[in-house]
Amino acid sequence: MVSKVETSSSRPGGRKSSSSSPSSNTKNVFFREIFAVFIKHVNLNKVKNTVIASEDLKKDEFRRFMISEAKRMKMRSVEENIGRIVVTAGGGCNGDLKDLLGESTVMNLMKDSKVGLQIRTLRKVWDMVLNDSDRACYGLKIVESAQEMEAIETLLISDELYRSDEVAIRKRYGCLVKVVKDSGGDALVYSSMHVLVEQLQQLTGIAAILRMKLKEKDFAVNQMGRVTIIPEESDDLWIVYNIINPGDYVTTDTSRKNTTASCVRLSVHLKVTCYDFDKDSSTLHIQGCNLESNDYVAVGSFHTLTLECNKPFKLHKKVWKHDVVEVLQERENHEVCPDAELAVTLFQQDHAEIYLIGKGITAMVSKVETSSSRAGRRKSSSSSPSSNTKNVFFCEVFAAFIKHVDLNKVKNTVIASEDSKKDEF
Template sequence: MDLYNVITPGDYVTADTSRKIHREVGDTKTASRVKLSIHLKVTCRDFEKDSSTLRIHGRNLDPNGFVAVGSFHTLTLEHNKPFELRKKIWKEDAVEALHEGENNEACPDAELAVTLFQQDHAEIYLIGKGVTSMVSKIEASSMRNGGKKSSSSSANAKNVFFREVFTAFIKNVDLNKVKNAVIASEDSKKDEFRKFMISEAKRMKMRGVEENKGRIVVASSGCNGDLKELLGEGTVMNLMKDSKVGLQIRALKEVWDMVSSDSDRACYGPKSVENAKEMGAIETLLISDELYRSREVEIRKKYGCLVKAVRDSGGNALVYSSMHVMAEQLQQLTGIAAILRFPLPDLDDEN
């Protein structure tokens, strides 16, 4: 579940945590950790992409003997760690995010796993509905010893690196849950690593890899080695064509292509999108969760009404999480854009 879109400032979160306590017994000082329950009123939250954890900051409301009432504390919410969330009012967008989370529980944890080889390291990503997480980064330090190396030592260094990447992949990716896996590089490493992976899995009798090797494909990452560029590559787009994240990536790519070619079938910016909505012209709305789930009540209400109007008119509304791999590109278009049902050549954004 995308908790970042559910928990907002002003909510109340209760969770178990631990705190380091220092004690003095005579001349001896000792330190130990005690478990306690913290009840916070949320002031802000931060998502750590590398560890896929959500950090909740707020004021402690209940006395517990270790954290003073009114003092600030931080709770870290992790996968499978229980907590209690209370809101004064459950808004429609929060309920919608909860329903999305429930639907995700019956589906694989991620739509796509990507192993992306760069010049001197490899990155492993999990891409799901609204969230892109780098779950591992493996440095190829064993391949950068300097000096002239024989072909045999270079091959050994590459095998060591591949084994480290394979170990990280197995640790973070369950092919029985993830729909597809892509191995990408600008050179031959993608093909070499796929061959190594399948051979190693066979040697170690890892049925999860052997039985799903047909869903492990290779793709060119291009000269920039950029994840966003890779996701627009034909092979990868085809793998995600029926998924929500694939629909979001395709829609944003379509908007960018239309804008760059001066098409009258796309628009962006609050004023232009609002005008297009008034004309019943929006086929697909693209909006960032920073607008749709804004902390400002009036802004949240405004864009909530916009999303509802588009959907009521038979259009599609795509809400992009700030943790989505394409979020930055949508922000470059002010955080809101639309694909139109018919051309509107005189639609200009006055903002």
């Protein structure tokens, strides 16, 4: 915080007005003091955007005052950049800057900035922690264990730890950041002056977002081998669907009802005969012949396994082809199709799918559902969603598109649908 300006009545010895609203002259004096401090500390030729916020009308009144004063004083730096000075309601009754940064208007202004990325990432970690997601962890020992499995997608670390005055601590955290980057992950260092650094400190100052984990890797190109996979999201299962083949072997835990109608856990080892990916439930169904005897599934009998997120399984192949190994390694590094030549956004009735196509592989990198399909609500009697609902859906699709599609690398992009969504999007 570079400055704090108080009204005359709030200063020590200031006389409070009996009226709930300050006079026009008093307000102008207050605004003039704020404007002077603003000009002193803010260089509008360097700052990309300026936000004026309040829960009442002060934000609009002060912006008008700024324009008027700039014209009166012939301040070109303000007049030329007035279009980048925006107003928004936010900050809550306590004027909390952290709440303001969560406002959609402010987030949109910062979406391409480093600070915006840091805020979005930390909020994502907090949501995962609050929802007990297996895709987030915090604390040095747990984060280091995750990195040993090369499972970190994004590392978050406070500047206090990363640049600690103690050499041993600084080296340990610095080494962790380097290893994460070398393995294809991202590392975000939060300054001690960052508005949200307190939230990161509550997570011990270090946290991580995890990606699909490959454990017990024991395979090589053109050789027999196996790998234990823990899919973290539906896109991981889609990748598995694209690399599995009839004749492969899958081992995982499942459940069966016994004679007392209670469920028992057992391990099933199948030779794959056929498989199917259910996009609605984001599950992969594997059918095959059981190869290991147990009390509930006889050897030679056919069984169906359901693979789902956060459920580990082993995949064994007699021969690991080069393209399959490459796809797994790229997914582990969160690069599904780095040499994609074509990106496709396909709109269905209640969701959109984004595909990358190239180098002999077609990968669905994202699936975005409409709010009504996510909530499982009964469809409206109206056949067409409201304009606001559709815009929210399009914003989510666009965000997923920008995240996964590099338009500087992809040669062409196709938007497709059976209705008018393709043109509207």
